[in-house]
Amino acid sequence: MAPVTYERGPVLTPRAQDFPRWYQDVVDKAELADNGPVRGTMVIRPYGYALWERVQAEVDARIKRAGAENVYLPLLIPESYLQREAEHVEGFSPELAVVTHAGGKELPEPLVVRPTSETVFGESMARWIQGHRDLPLLLNQWANVVRWELRPRLFLRTTEFLWQEGHTAHATRADASAYARRIHLQVYRDFFHDVLALPVHVGLKTARERFAGAVNTLACEAMMGDGKALQVATSHEMGQNFATAFDIRYADADGGRPLCWTTSWGLSTRVVGGLVMGHGDDRGLVVPPALAPTQVVVVVVKEDEASLGAARRIQEQLSAAGVRVKVDRRTDQGFGRRVTGWELKGVPVRLEVGPRDVGEGVVTLVRRNSGERRRPTLEAVASLVPALLQQVQGDLLQRGRQRLRDRTADVSSVPEAAEAARTGFGRIPWRTLGVDGEAELARNAVTVRCLQRPDGSLPEADDEDDLVAVVARSY
Amino acid sequence: MAPVTYERGPVLTPRAQDFPRWYQDVVDKAELADNGPVRGTMVIRPYGYALWERVQAEVDARIKRAGAENVYLPLLIPESYLQREAEHVEGFSPELAVVTHAGGKELPEPLVVRPTSETVFGESMARWIQGHRDLPLLLNQWANVVRWELRPRLFLRTTEFLWQEGHTAHATRADASAYARRIHLQVYRDFFHDVLALPVHVGLKTARERFAGAVNTLACEAMMGDGKALQVATSHEMGQNFATAFDIRYADADGGRPLCWTTSWGLSTRVVGGLVMGHGDDRGLVVPPALAPTQVVVVVVKEDEASLGAARRIQEQLSAAGVRVKVDRRTDQGFGRRVTGWELKGVPVRLEVGPRDVGEGVVTLVRRNSGERRRPTLEAVASLVPALLQQVQGDLLQRGRQRLRDRTADVSSVPEAAEAARTGFGRIPWRTLGVDGEAELARNAVTVRCLQRPDGSLPEADDEDDLVAVVARSY
Numbered sequence: 001m002a003p004v005t006y007e008r009g010p011v012l013t014p015r016a017q018d019f020p021r022w023y024q025d026v027v028d029k030a031e032l033a034d035n036g037p038v039r040g041t042m043v044i045r046p047y048g049y050a051l052w053e054r055v056q057a058e059v060d061a062r063i064k065r066a067g068a069e070n071v072y073l074p075l076l077i078p079e080s081y082l083q084r085e086a087e088h089v090e091g092f093s094p095e096l097a098v099v100t101h102a103g104g105k106e107l108p109e110p111l112v113v114r115p116t117s118e119t120v121f122g123e124s125m126a127r128w129i130q131g132h133r134d135l136p137l138l139l140n141q142w143a144n145v146v147r148w149e150l151r152p153r154l155f156l157r158t159t160e161f162l163w164q165e166g167h168t169a170h171a172t173r174a175d176a177s178a179y180a181r182r183i184h185l186q187v188y189r190d191f192f193h194d195v196l197a198l199p200v201h202v203g204l205k206t207a208r209e210r211f212a213g214a215v216n217t218l219a220c221e222a223m224m225g226d227g228k229a230l231q232v233a234t235s236h237e238m239g240q241n242f243a244t245a246f247d248i249r250y251a252d253a254d255g256g257r258p259l260c261w262t263t264s265w266g267l268s269t270r271v272v273g274g275l276v277m278g279h280g281d282d283r284g285l286v287v288p289p290a291l292a293p294t295q296v297v298v299v300v301v302k303e304d305e306a307s308l309g310a311a312r313r314i315q316e317q318l319s320a321a322g323v324r325v326k327v328d329r330r331t332d333q334g335f336g337r338r339v340t341g342w343e344l345k346g347v348p349v350r351l352e353v354g355p356r357d358v359g360e361g362v363v364t365l366v367r368r369n370s371g372e373r374r375r376p377t378l379e380a381v382a383s384l385v386p387a388l389l390q391q392v393q394g395d396l397l398q399r400g401r402q403r404l405r406d407r408t409a410d411v412s413s414v415p416e417a418a419e420a421a422r423t424g425f426g427r428i429p430w431r432t433l434g435v436d437g438e439a440e441l442a443r444n445a446v447t448v449r450c451l452q453r454p455d456g457s458l459p460e461a462d463d464e465d466d467l468v469a470v471v472a473r474s475y
Numbered sequence: 476m477a478p479v480t481y482e483r484g485p486v487l488t489p490r491a492q493d494f495p496r497w498y499q500d501v502v503d504k505a506e507l508a509d510n511g512p513v514r515g516t517m518v519i520r521p522y523g524y525a526l527w528e529r530v531q532a533e534v535d536a537r538i539k540r541a542g543a544e545n546v547y548l549p550l551l552i553p554e555s556y557l558q559r560e561a562e563h564v565e566g567f568s569p570e571l572a573v574v575t576h577a578g579g580k581e582l583p584e585p586l587v588v589r590p591t592s593e594t595v596f597g598e599s600m601a602r603w604i605q606g607h608r609d610l611p612l613l614l615n616q617w618a619n620v621v622r623w624e625l626r627p628r629l630f631l632r633t634t635e636f637l638w639q640e641g642h643t644a645h646a647t648r649a650d651a652s653a654y655a656r657r658i659h660l661q662v663y664r665d666f667f668h669d670v671l672a673l674p675v676h677v678g679l680k681t682a683r684e685r686f687a688g689a690v691n692t693l694a695c696e697a698m699m700g701d702g703k704a705l706q707v708a709t710s711h712e713m714g715q716n717f718a719t720a721f722d723i724r725y726a727d728a729d730g731g732r733p734l735c736w737t738t739s740w741g742l743s744t745r746v747v748g749g750l751v752m753g754h755g756d757d758r759g760l761v762v763p764p765a766l767a768p769t770q771v772v773v774v775v776v777k778e779d780e781a782s783l784g785a786a787r788r789i790q791e792q793l794s795a796a797g798v799r800v801k802v803d804r805r806t807d808q809g810f811g812r813r814v815t816g817w818e819l820k821g822v823p824v825r826l827e828v829g830p831r832d833v834g835e836g837v838v839t840l841v842r843r844n845s846g847e848r849r850r851p852t853l854e855a856v857a858s859l860v861p862a863l864l865q866q867v868q869g870d871l872l873q874r875g876r877q878r879l880r881d882r883t884a885d886v887s888s889v890p891e892a893a894e895a896a897r898t899g900f901g902r903i904p905w906r907t908l909g910v911d912g913e914a915e916l917a918r919n920a921v922t923v924r925c926l927q928r929p930d931g932s933l934p935e936a937d938d939e940d941d942l943v944a945v946v947a948r949s950y
Contacts, residue, residue, distance in 0.1 A: 038551045038552070041549035041551060044546055044548075046546055049544075049547050053545065069521035070524050070525070071521055072517075074518065075516075075588070075619055075635050076621070076635065077513070097576075098575065098577065099573060099574050099588065101572070102571065103623035104623075111513060113588070120518065127509075144550055160551065162547065332608070
């Protein structure tokens with residue numbers, strides 16, 4: 001399908017011509033975000049933030065169903081706190097932003113702007129956990145973090161980003177492991193499939209790719225429109241490493257004070273970048289209805305009484321049916337320009353209401369994902385839309401699955417794996433690839449995204465027989 | 476009524492004995508927040524954060540109904556940005572936390588951790604506003620900010636706090652003024668009255684107390700349990716001062732580029748402190764039902780089948796009726812201790828379900844605010860509770876109004892005003908007090924909280940005849 005031009009000419013660089021440039025164009029023209037005054041930071045505009053608020057609402061509801069409670073920990077952390085953590089993970093040092101002056105003078109000890117809150121979580125959990133009744137302790141935080149970024153890209157890699165960061169403590173390894181898997185599958189994978197309509201590979205990271213200090217890192221890896229992988233969420237089993245660093249213990253029934261087993265897990269504003277690259281096309285964003293802040297826009301063609309009345313009635317009926325609907329009555333602006341704007345923003349369904357339509361008792365309905373147009377009657381439209389939104393949601397997930405299948409090759413050698421990763425994902429037996437093959441691929445910027453069982457499910461550990469490595473280039 | 480003791484003895488310092496100590500005890504024992512590792516910062520615990528999430532949800536819904544959209548602006552701001560603002564407001568300098576090192580080296584220009592986002596709002600609005608069609612531009616942000624605090628108190632005055640910060644631009648002064656008033660009355664006052672059940676005085680700040688750069692500052696002032704005032708929200712009409720500093724202009728129909736008229740308005744985690752001090756008693760927090768994360772707690776006395784079954788049925792029925800209900804079945808812990816805990820947390824209604832109650836087909840219902848107990852039948856309880864919650868909400872607002880009336884004295888001289896402020900608020904004609912009287916009161920830490928019309932309504936400007944000054948000591 002040719003890009004929509006109307007009176008303005010194409011507004012986006014075609015994806016096939018220059019994917020990174022197309023991405024930047026969408027972020028700009030769909031008014032998602034601008035660059036902030038400090039390199040690598042972003043000004044998230046109303047539409048970009050509305051998408052993030054919808055991500056937050058859906059993920060937060062799932063986190064709460066999994067029993068975790070939200071907290072808020074401080075932005076500024078004494079530099080000495082990060083030393084403690086440095087005993088079990090490599091320091092963040094080049095990533096850190098450091099406050100040396102405050103209150104009009106130099107501070108006796110520098111403060112770090114949190115790159116994560118894990119040190120304060122560790123210290124707080126050690127204080128809050130007394131006995132076994134306090135376990136499991138299931139906490140989460142929504143906050144901003146700062147990690148100095150040398151090659152920033154809006155949403156994908158920014159110096160400051162927004163995320164949620166869960167930390168939990170358990171009495172047994174089995175309980176910690178089960179909870180990390182519960183979050184990974186019932187919060188993250190569920191969100192990506194059912195809301196974002198992005199199929200994800202789930203699996204374990206290899207030792208090379210694992211989070212420092214974790215005994216297992218579980219990843220969700222999605223395929224973007226250019227065949228590259230985007231890691232959209234990770235969950236870590238920390239074993240007793242984190243509990244050791246922060247002395248997180250509990251009094252058990254026998255009078256002992258054993259260490260807890262902990263997990264951590266996160267998802268960030270990077271997901272908005274995944275939405276753009278996972279579903280977008282040459283006309284802009286394509287937002288799945290389950291996520292869309294605006295599911296239906298009613299575009300009033302001309303400011304006549306009949307059109308306005310019809311638009312208002314449709315809005316009332318759809319709102320009453322639980323549809324997120326907006327009326328665009330900016331008739332002092334060109335119709336084509338407004339339509340281009342709504343297509344750029346990826347609103348799933350557009351209803352065009354003009355005097356001719358209303359005269360004929362119909363409305364023009366356009367599906368954003370397929371461009372398909374129909375002209376249902378004014379009476380039928382309200383009952384038709386909710387089912388249509390569900391169908392669009394299903395079609396997007398289906399299309400994502402199809403792309404994942406079409407662009408994933410089962411291969412049996414390192415060169416074949418490298419070749420597969422030029423256009424998509426490769427799946428290769430882990431015992432065929434091995435750490436040497438992994439290192440060889442890495443020299444060409446191809447990485448093992450995750451290890452999974454042959455049926456695609458999550459392994460218990462990375463030493464299971466028959467594991468398959470999913471390899472790809474990645475963001 | 477004597478403090479509840481059960482087996483543990485009194486857990487809180489009595490309010491009458493030491494109000495500040497009582498406040499600190501409630502924050503600690505109700506598990507609202509701990510001190511963070513950096514002086515003046517706080518670790519907001521699950522229950523404290525759940526209260527803040529409810530504040531956010533209610534205020535955010537009202538802000539959206541007023542047409543404003545949320546954005547997110549960067550945490551770090553180049554130091555030079557604050558110079559621009561310094562032309563119209565006094566610098567924040569001693570309040571600022573300054574990042575001098577990042578990415579492993581010293582930065583060419585220091586970065587400031589935002590004390591507010593107003594400079595980035597100003598710069599972004601100047602870029603986003605082109606023509607009159609872009610007006611009004613109605614924006615809001617929920618974020619953390621840092622202002623170095625020498626005498627911190629949890630929630631009331633902290634170095635880092637959470638807040639919302641709205642900024643809007645308009646074509647005319649009348650439109651800006653009307654919008655600031657709309658936010659002040661329909662968002663803030665409405666929230667304080669209808670959700671927090673805290674009556675507030677609304678009025679204008681005097682020139683002495685006004686926000687630097689504002690032409691009018693509108694305040695909401697609530698009375699705390701000790702008779703002191705807490706400023707819980709402010710809205711500013713910035714005239715064209717802010718637009719001048721950031722060159723926020725629009726192309727009008729005549730080809731001119733006039734300056735916009737702007738507003739800003741904010742409310743912070745200080746509100747949680749206001750909840751504690753506005754409603755709390757010697758047993759702890761008293762949370763109004765409209766705000767309460769948990770409106771009803773069902774305390775299972777013993778772990779027998781009949782009690783558990785009854786508790787589950789009550790939970791299902793209340794959930795279905797839209798009540799936020801929790802079941803406490805920690806029967807391995809003492810009953811009295813659990814009851815003390817729920818009273819500390821201020822849950823409005825407690826239902827105690829024990830084998831004797833269930834045997835008699837009843838449940839014990841206790842109202843937190845009055846301590847009143849009754850024993851409705853198991854069948855009646857679900858239909859009784861929603862109306863009871865409404866009644867408690869109304870009673871709390873009524874009690875707040877009564878206190879405000881009882882502890883506000885109409886006075887007619889400066890010494891009388893100072894005397895009134897020892898135990899509550901004084902109301903004195905502004906022309907009697909004047910700026911000299913204001914300065915005299917200030918020497919005794921009594922300030923004009925706001926200027927209002929004799930009927931308590933919001934004046935248009937501070938030069939109206941017959942204005943009344945509300946004076947008090949304050950937090």
